[in-house]
Amino acid sequence: MNWILSAEKIHSGDRHRVGGKGYALSLLAKSGFKIPRTVCITSDTYQEYVLKTGLRERILLELHRKDFKEMRWEEIWDCATRIRNMFLTKPLPDDLAQEISNGIGDRFRGRTVAVRSSAPEEDDAQSSFAGLHESFINVAGVESMLKHIRLVWASLWSDAALLYRQEIGLDVVKSSMAVVIQETVAGDRSGVVFTRNPNDENQGIIESVYGLNQGLVDGTVEPDRWIMDRSRNTIVSHTPPERKHWIIPSQNGVCLAELPGEKSAHPPLTPQEVNFVFKTARKTEEFFKMPQDVEWTYDGDSLVLLQSRPITTLRSDKPGDERGWYLSLHRSFDNLKKLRRKIEEELIPAMISVAESLSAKDLIKLSDQALATEIRTRWEINHKWVNIYWADFIPYAHGVRLFGQVYNDAVQPDDPYEFIDLLTNTGMASIGRNNMLMDLAAIIRSDQQLAEKLKQGDDSDLDANFLSMIYDFIEKFGDLSCAVTGGKNCVLGTGPLYRLLLEMADHPAQTGGRGKKDRINRLHQNYFNHFDNDQKGWAEELLELARSSYQLRDDDNIYLGRIEAQLLAAVQEAKRRLEDQTGDQALEVLRQALEDVDFGTESRKSVPAAKAPGYKLQARQLIGQPAGPGISIGKARVIRRHSDLAEFKHGEVLVCDAVDPNITFVIPLATAVVERRGGMLIHGAIIAREYGLPCITGIPDATTLIQTGDEITVDGYLGIVTVGDTA
Amino acid sequence: METNKQFRKRLGELFRSQNLAALSTHHAGQPYASLVAFYAGDDLKHIYFVTPKTTRKYANLTADNRVAVMVNSSTNQTSDFHQAISVTAVGRAKEVAGADRELILGQYLAKHPHLEDFVRSPTCALIRVVVDSYYMVRNFQNVMELHLEP
Numbered sequence: 021m022n023w024i025l026s027a028e029k030i031h032s033g034d035r036h037r038v039g040g041k042g043y044a045l046s047l048l049a050k051s052g053f054k055i056p057r058t059v060c061i062t063s064d065t066y067q068e069y070v071l072k073t074g075l076r077e078r079i080l081l082e083l084h085r086k087d088f089k090e091m092r093w094e095e096i097w098d099c100a101t102r103i104r105n106m107f108l109t110k111p112l113p114d115d116l117a118q119e120i121s122n123g124i125g126d127r128f129r130g131r132t133v134a135v136r137s138s139a140p141e142e143d144d145a146q147s148s149f150a151g152l153h154e155s156f157i158n159v160a161g162v163e164s165m166l167k168h169i170r171l172v173w174a175s176l177w178s179d180a181a182l183l184y185r186q187e188i189g190l191d192v193v194k195s196s197m198a199v200v201i202q203e204t205v206a207g208d209r210s211g212v213v214f215t216r217n218p219n220d221e222n223q224g225i226i227e228s229v230y231g232l233n234q235g236l237v238d239g240t241v242e243p244d245r246w247i248m249d250r251s252r253n254t255i256v257s258h259t260p261p262e263r264k265h266w267i268i269p270s271q272n273g274v275c276l277a278e279l280p281g282e283k284s285a286h287p288p289l290t291p292q293e294v295n296f297v298f299k300t301a302r303k304t305e306e307f308f309k310m311p312q313d314v315e316w317t318y319d320g321d322s323l324v325l326l327q328s329r330p331i332t333t334l335r336s337d338k339p340g341d342e343r344g345w346y347l348s349l350h351r352s353f354d355n356l357k358k359l360r361r362k363i364e365e366e367l368i369p370a371m372i373s374v375a376e377s378l379s380a381k382d383l384i385k386l387s388d389q390a391l392a393t394e395i396r397t398r399w400e401i402n403h404k405w406v407n408i409y410w411a412d413f414i415p416y417a418h419g420v421r422l423f424g425q426v427y428n429d430a431v432q433p434d435d436p437y438e439f440i441d442l443l444t445n446t447g448m449a450s451i452g453r454n455n456m457l458m459d460l461a462a463i464i465r466s467d468q469q470l471a472e473k474l475k476q477g478d479d480s481d482l483d484a485n486f487l488s489m490i491y492d493f494i495e496k497f498g499d500l501s502c503a504v505t506g507g508k509n510c511v512l513g514t515g516p517l518y519r520l521l522l523e524m525a526d527h528p529a530q531t532g533g534r535g536k537k538d539r540i541n542r543l544h545q546n547y548f549n550h551f552d553n554d555q556k557g558w559a560e561e562l563l564e565l566a567r568s569s570y571q572l573r574d575d576d577n578i579y580l581g582r583i584e585a586q587l588l589a590a591v592q593e594a595k596r597r598l599e600d601q602t603g604d605q606a607l608e609v610l611r612q613a614l615e616d617v618d619f620g621t622e623s624r625k626s627v628p629a630a631k632a633p634g635y636k637l638q639a640r641q642l643i644g645q646p647a648g649p650g651i652s653i654g655k656a657r658v659i660r661r662h663s664d665l666a667e668f669k670h671g672e673v674l675v676c677d678a679v680d681p682n683i684t685f686v687i688p689l690a691t692a693v694v695e696r697r698g699g700m701l702i703h704g705a706i707i708a709r710e711y712g713l714p715c716i717t718g719i720p721d722a723t724t725l726i727q728t729g730d731e732i733t734v735d736g737y738l739g740i741v742t743v744g745d746t747a
Numbered sequence: 748m749e750t751n752k753q754f755r756k757r758l759g760e761l762f763r764s765q766n767l768a769a770l771s772t773h774h775a776g777q778p779y780a781s782l783v784a785f786y787a788g789d790d791l792k793h794i795y796f797v798t799p800k801t802t803r804k805y806a807n808l809t810a811d812n813r814v815a816v817m818v819n820s821s822t823n824q825t826s827d828f829h830q831a832i833s834v835t836a837v838g839r840a841k842e843v844a845g846a847d848r849e850l851i852l853g854q855y856l857a858k859h860p861h862l863e864d865f866v867r868s869p870t871c872a873l874i875r876v877v878v879d880s881y882y883m884v885r886n887f888q889n890v891m892e893l894h895l896e897p
Contacts, residue, residue, distance in 0.1 A: 077825040084829035084886055632751040634896050640882060641890035740888055 023065040023116065024123040027058040037062040039138025039198035044308065044328050051307060053300070054324050056134075057203040059127060061120065063140050063196035066173050072113045075106055079177065080192050082106075085643060085739075086698075088185075090720045094699030097421065098645060100179040101700075105428055105436035107174035112166060120169070124201060125162045132160045132204040132269065135168040136327070137175055139197055141189055152180045152188065153197070157234055158204050158269045165201065171429070172199045180350075183343045205324050206269055207317025209288040211243065212236060213301035214331055216250065216311035223256060224248040226298055228288045231266030233315055233326070234274055240352040241265050241276070244287045248298050255294060260287060265354075270554070276354060297323060304328045351418045353562065359416045360568055367408060371579040374401060378586035383593040391594055392613035398587040399617040405583050413576040419569025420701055423562055430550035430559075437700055442543050442563060443570040444710055449578040450684045451710055453497045457685060460489055461524035471525060474518045490514070497578075516666050523689060527670035574706055577680065591617070639725040639743050645698055646739035647705035648715030652692035653746070658728045659683070673734055675726050679704030687711055692734035694741055696722040716741055754893055755791060758881060761820060761832055762787040766859065770796065771815040772807035772840075779807055784862060785816065786855045792895055794836055794876040795843070795855055797866045805872060808840040816876055832885050838878040848873055 030038055030046035038046070042060040049055050070076040082102055091099070111117065124133075137153035154175035156168045175181065176197040181190060189195070211228030227236055227243035235241030242261035249256050263284040267274050289297065300323060301314040308328065315326040351359065378398065386394060420443065427439035463486055464471045470486065473479070482490075494517075544563075551559045594610040601607070657668050659676035668674070668686040676683075678697040684707045687693070691713065695704040698718025708715035714736030719725075726732060726743060733742040749757070768785040771778060781804045783796035794816050798805050808814055819833035843851055852866055852873060865871060881893040 074825075077828060080826060080829045081887060086886070632755075635751055635755065636894040636896060637749075637751040637754055638892050638894065639890070640892045641884075641888055643886060643889045738888070 021064050021068070023062060023068075023119055025060045025062060026127070027055065027060070030060065034062070036140045037064060037198060039063065039140045039200070041136060041138035041327055041329060042198050042200045043138075045200065045202075047307070048304065048325055048328060053304065054322060055202075056205050056324060056326065057127065059124065059201050060138065061169055061199040061201065063198045065116065065120070066176075066196040066198070068116060069112055069170075069173070072116070073110045075110060076192065078106055079103055083192060085645075086718065086720070088182075091718075092698055093179075093183075094701060095645065095718050096182050097179045098698070098700050100177055100182055101421075101424065101428070101436050103177040104171070104174040104425075105433075107170045108167075108428060108432050109434060110170075112170070117166060120166065121162045124165055128165070128201070128203060132158045133165060134200075134202045134204060134326070135159050135165060135172055136200040136202065137172045137197060138200045139176070139188075139195075141195065152184060153178060157232060158274050169199050169201075173197050200327075202326065204269070205317050205319045205326070207232065207319050207324065210236070210315075210317040211288070211297070213297060213314045213316065214311070215298075215301050215305040215314070216331060217247070218331065222250055224250050224298060224301070226289075226294055226301075228297075229266060230263070230279055230283050230288050231268050231277075232274055233267075233317065235265065235267035235276065237315075238352050240354045241267060244289070246289075246294050248294075250302075253295060253299055253302070255291060258287070275558075293318075300325070301328075351415055351422070353422065353565070356416065356419045356422065356565055356569070359412060360419070360565060363412060363416055363572065364568070367412060368575075368579060371405060371583060374405070375579070375582040375586055378583070379589075383590055386593075388597065388607060388610050391590065391597075392609040395587070395590045395594060395610075395613045395617060398590050402584050402587045405580055409576060409580055413572065416569055417573050417701065419565045420573065423566030423569075426559075426562060427547060431547060438543065439566075440570075440700070440709060441540055442547065443567050444540075448571050448706075448710070449575040450707060453493075453578070454685055454688050456489075456493050456496075457521065457524060458528075458688060460486075460493065461521050462528070463489070464521055464525035465528065471522065474522055477515065477518075479514060479518065490517070493517075519666060520668075520685065520689075523668070523670055527689060570701075570706070573701060574703055577703065587617075642719045642722065642725060642741045642743070644694070644716040644719035644722075644739045644741065645700060646736055647695075647700050647702075647717045648693070648708040648713055648736045650692075650712065650714035650736045651734065652714045652736075653731065653733045654691040656694075656726045656728055656730045656732045658723050658726055660723055664728070673732055674704075675722055675732075676704070677723050678702070679707065687713070692716075692736070694719060694722050694726070694732070694734060696720065749891070751893075754883070754891060757832070758791055758834060758883065758893070759787075759789065761818060761834060762791075765818050765820065767818075768794070768796070769817040770804060771817070772804050772811070773813075774803075774807045774810060779803060783816075784859050785818070786851075786858045788854075791881070791893075792878060794838075794878060795851055795873060796876075797855065797862070797871050797873050799868070799870050800872050801870065805874075808874065812839045812841060814838065814840045814876055828887055832883065834884075835882045836876065836878045837880050837882070838876045840874050840876045843873045843875045851875070 025034060025038060027042075027046045027049045030043065035043045038060040045055055045058050049058070070079070082099060086095070112120065134155065134157040136155040139153060154172055156171065159165055159168045176190075176195060181188065209228060209230055210233040211226060212233065214225040217223040217225050226246040226248060229236045229241045229243045231241070236243045244261060245259040247256040248254070263279055265276050266279045266283075268277050297316060301312060301316070304312045304314055304325070308330070311331045312328045313331045314328045317324050317326060378401070381394070383391065383394065423443075424436075424439045427442070428436055431438070464474065470483065473482065494514075547563070548556055548559060591614065594614055598607060598610055652673065654671050654673040656675045657664065657672040659665060659674065662683070665683055665686055668689055670689045671691050672689070673692045673694060674686060674690040675694045676696070679693065679695055680703065684703065687707050688711065693704050693708040693713055693715040695702070695715070695717045696719055697704070699705065700717070702717060705715050705717050714734045716734055716736060716739050719741060722741075726741070730743050731745060733746050735742070766784055767782050770781050770783045772781075773779060781802070783798065785794055785796045787794045816836045817833065819831055821827040821831040821833070855873070856863055856866065866873070878895055880895065883891050883893070
């Protein structure tokens with residue numbers, strides 16, 4: 021079998037074996053366009069690799085853990101991460117590695133290359149696969165090339181590809197991936213041409229940056245942009261950016277650097293060059309008989325085409341299709357750094373200050389009319405912050421993912437989630453809150469009299485010091501009554517808080533996240549050892565960003581919860597007046613206000629019965645994602661409504677739809693966590709890991725198939741919940 | 748979530764698609780497994796098979812009628828790990844005699860017509876397993892139970 025074909029040796033019969041990109045490049049080369057030295061690793065090589073290494077079936081097993089329809093975005097990312105790690109940790113079989121090493125070693129000795137995806141399905145699909153699969157540039161050395169070939173193969177199963185699996189006909193058995201290897205052309209000016217503007221068929225678009233193209237493609241470097249008139253090949257308009265950075269080759273890849281001053285003053289292309297680039301790209305359009313998206317670079321004065329592909333798009337404008345939004349979460353390091361500054365310096369202080377200023381208002385003194393207005397205002401404020409949460413806080417969570425990928429690429433650990441251990445112990449708000457609870461519980465434990473008083477619900481005449489700590493807690497986190505009685509129906513009062521503290525007093529728990537320092541130090545050191553000296557600073561900065569992103573994944577909900585609590589306080593005041601009829605004669609305005617902000621009665625989904633006459637269906641083993649290692653047995657406490665939390669007892673397994681950071685105060689009492697919502701980086705998984713609890717996420721119908729009181733075994737290594745006695 | 752009805756439909760489809768089942772019996776605490784050609788009624792309450800009375804399995808189930816029957820859709824390919832379904836039925840075995848015997852043998856032979864001579868032999872017994880519970884394994888490790896109420 022021929023695993024490698026050089027561009028000039030590719031024939032029409034090889035089209036499927038070398039993929040769309042590889043085939044287009046071979047045609048360009050044969051037609052006189054200048055392209056870099058190029059070879060293709062054929063799709064047969066991919067098939068041989070997955071077959072011989074057993075990866076084909078491992079991918080199948082991974083993809084069949086759960087019905088795709090039931091997977092959330094985060095679970096798809098997790099799935100892609102695990103598959104990627106399989107490719108990372110499974111080297112090519114020796115004979116295959118030897119043959120490819122010989123082939124690429126001969127051609128690219130002493131040179132760096134770009135390793136690009138070239139999916140065969142691109143040939144017959146109507147869509148360009150732009151952005152679904154990975155490419156890497158400036159790869160040096162045969163070993164590294166072999167590794168990057170595997171990474172390109174892995175990207176056949178990227179989260180983006182899995183999202184669009186139907187459109188691109190992704191199939192475990194049939195799908196394969198060819199790889200294009202091109203000699204690096206370290207152009208000092210690069211860019212992209214769309215020979216036809218998707219928004220105006222009479223125009224084309226050229227974008228150009230100094231340095232390599234990567235900064236343009238991933239959005240870290242803003243390009244100069246020219247709109248071209250297609251019929252006259254003339255410039256319609258030019259939009260210069262603030263030219264600050266460029267991407268240049270570095271020892272083991274590329275790096276973002278400040279653009280030298282003399283360059284920043286001028287566009288990367290002269291008007292004559294703009295015309296020449298556009299004219300050349302138009303020739304590829306004539307050649308391929310359809311509008312093209314052409315990547316190019318200038319090697320000195322010589323224009324080199326890096327790739328050419330048809331312009332089409334997979335993005336769907338269908339209502340409810342959130343895939344485009346999900347893909348926009350992939351942010352570059354620079355973009356995330358900006359986002360971090362915005363979140364830490366502007367958004368969080370603003371959230372704290374909003375919550376504080378709202379809490380300073382004495383609702384009791386407001387007239388009914390003023391209270392109605394206050395409810396609407398608070399609803400608007402809360403709504404605004406929920407939107408900010410989606411627009412800024414959720415994308416910032418990508419910092420963890422970016423770090424995870426860099427860590428896995430560098431360290432190649434067996435466990436693709438090992439990196440999370442480096443992110444824990446970051447002083448999350450919810451851990452701080454739980455530590456305060458445990459301190460209060462310790463006081464009760466040492467004071468029998470106090471415990472008795474609280475048990476009898478008598479909170480008069482309590483020790484002043486204890487009370488001041490309680491008030492301090494309530495001021496920071498609320499009295500937990502809304503958390504245990506339900507957002508819309510909560511009744512304020514310290515009863516739930518005291519009950520929780522008494523349970524904690526009876527059962528001292530370990531403080532979250534203590535005692536893992538040695539392992540973390542080892543991992544930390546090992547991570548840095550994988551970077552050259554000139555990259556260590558960047559590696560440290562990325563880790564720091566990931567820690568902040570990880571911590572915020574939990575904290576943002578706490579801050580958002582404080583604002584929501586202020587809305588709820590106003591709602592409660594209105595409900596109290598309506599119930600007691602104690603307000604002035606304008607009660608109707610309150611009723612209307614509550615209705616306007618949808619705080620009527622709380623509706624709950626009924627639990628579907630799994631029974632038919634004569635047959636009783638029940639779960640024995642449920643498969644989810646192993647999100648926290650360890651094994652625990654305990655009675656299930658299924659949280660179907662907030663009030664179920666009030667009953668939570670020490671040693672129970674928390675089984676819920678989605679662990680909300682506002683309810684994680686029961687975690688110190690829990691022996692394990694099981695969650696319907698899937699993902700390795702969701703709140704339940706994060707907090708469980710902080711407390712070293714076994715955790716399984718992504719079990720569909722966990723809260724209906726498991727009943728409160730069921731004895732369950734949580735195997736956090738395999739992601740299996742066993743319902744019933746295992747003895 | 749798979750409903751009770753969907754679960755039973757899947758079970759019925761598996762039973763129709765498979766000819767053979769693994770039968771577990773035991774003697775004095777020593778388990779014993781054997782392959783049998785089976786037939787299951789539409790209501791899934793009973794599983795039938797035929798065995799010569801001279802066999803170890805017949806001796807075992809006569810001494811202790813507690814048995815397990817396993818049916819699965821594996822094809823000896825690696826894809827079995829994610830595709831195959833395996834069902835274990837647990838229940839009690841008893842020989843079928845009287846008027847029922849002919850009626851059930853007719854249904855049994857409709858599924859296994861090539862066993863006509865075998866089942867008609869006077870040395871063979873038609874065995875009915877009254878199923879208490881089914882345990883279905885899918886997606887490698889997902890297990891659901893169906894308990895039949897008497």
